Amino acid sequence: MAMQVARSIVGIDVAKAELVIHFQGRTLTIENTPQAIKRWLKSLPCSCEIAIEATGTYHMAVIELAHAKGHHIYVIDASRLSSYRKGTGGRAKTDASDAQLLARHLQREKEDLRRWSPPPKAYRTLQTLLRRRAALIKARTMIQQSLSGEKVLKANLTKLISQINSLDTLIQKHLRNTVREAGLCDQVKRCKGLEGVGDLTAYALVMAFLRGDFRNSDAFVAFLGMDVHVKDSGTRTGKRKLTKKGDSETRRLLYCAAMAACKSARWMGVYQGYLDRGLAKTQALVILARKLVRIAFALMKNRSDYVSSPAS
Template sequence: MANRVQRTELGVDVAKDELVIYRSDCDSLTRIPNTKPQIKAWLRSLPAQAAIALEPTNAYHYDVTELAHAAGFDVFVIDGYRLNNYRKGIGQRAKTDPCDARLLARYLKNEGDELRPWSPPPPAYRKLQSLLRRRAVVVKSLQCMQLSLDGEPALKAELAQIKRQLGLALRSMEKKIHEALREANLLSHAKRIQAIEGIGPLTAAGLIMAFIRGDFTSSDAFIAFLGLDLRVSDSGRKQGQRCLSKRGCGEIRRLLHNAGMSASRTAQWKGFYEHHRARGLATTQVLVMLARKLARVAFALMKGGTEYQAVTRSYGATVSA
């Protein structure tokens, strides 16, 4: 049996101004500025078999991730939700930058065989991701403003001005999303997906963004990447409540949920919706099932390069999502 190559695990806690780095082989903790020159100098000091784990931030982890990958190191981007549960599981009570750096290195050491190294996304992915996330922030801000100011007549003019300005920002972002798809030659995918009942331009852009991020071998893998797969908690005769894993981009799930609401009112999907509501499922449950259906259809169209053809569906006693 071949001996396993020993590697050095490093955990990197990323902040806007600095990186807190824990190195497992020498139990050392260092801090460096989060700048490209400092990161490159630090990477040159690492052994060849080093592996780096970090938690994603808004955008501050991009430099260290890309530079470490370009230097030939395995980089693992650990989801914050998963890391938080791991922290609780091992009984760690403190959460500081040094503690998180040590936790990342420990997670990589113990769970590294089950992790997939990070690979650079296509340029269109990052552009679409940035635009969709920022649009979501603007939409949320607009909703907050309406809730806050709508009941005050004296601020009616100010609210109208805010809505106009944010509306212009939203339209500008949507135009840029369309341009990003065009520049990446992805408009054919967008047109193909938008033929599905309930899916509009933004949902199509989100699905395309997810599709180009990885080489998905099946629709199940695509659904899991979207965070629409189920967590199961059964024990003996007890069947626990199912819930979504909610991994990946929450904005895509929100857009798909809205698409499900729209699709549930169409002739094509109304029967699906009413059938499962009649079974006693809650509205949210059925909309999630419908969102998952729409995502699977979109995946099949993108994977096969085929055009959408609506088919008449009948819903009997058993229909799975």
């Protein structure tokens, strides 16, 4: 019987400019650049297990380079790490302590963690474009609200908004091209068959579906952060709220889709039923958005077309 060899555990806290690394009881800091990362990776033993906190896009270079070298990567959600810190009685939060905590978390909780694997190229492109567009639209709204009352700026504001709209059009063109080049047009079409789901929401749903082999619709809902966090104790029923673990722009698009779907003949009665039960409008729309997600998952999983029928 072959003896299993324990893999070396590494914890990495990420910032835009630097990486703080905990390895074999020691902590070191390197620049967060491909050149520095490649030099550091040469010093590691083969097949290390690396825990790293998700931080926007700043962690992508190190996980991609480390994965290419054959190391096993575990990306830890920031909220999960924060809860783990509290559970261990940690009183300090520094880059060095976080790197050490990541290594400890991986060493003790590895069985419950999922190993990172590179997403398809189309996933990364769609995600980046959707996030860039969201930032652009948010900026447009802020500018319009801030400057629309200034008459002396009206002409310049109109020109600026026109330029922003041109950028939005360009981003949406790149989204369509990415979908076409990746052979995802049929999946997008299936999602768009759903009431309230337009191009952007369909792109977001297909993007999320690309990320993993989800066991069922519950797993897909959880990936999007639309599952419910339950906090009950004894006879006390805690307040339910979304976990919000997934991509925030996808959730926003799905909420907008639910706002449109609730006005359709298919979903109007269902939506009103939730309101009649005493749910707030936001709660009802979130539930409706979750129903749309489950149907979209089934359509993409089975590669079947949507047939509208009275909702149950």
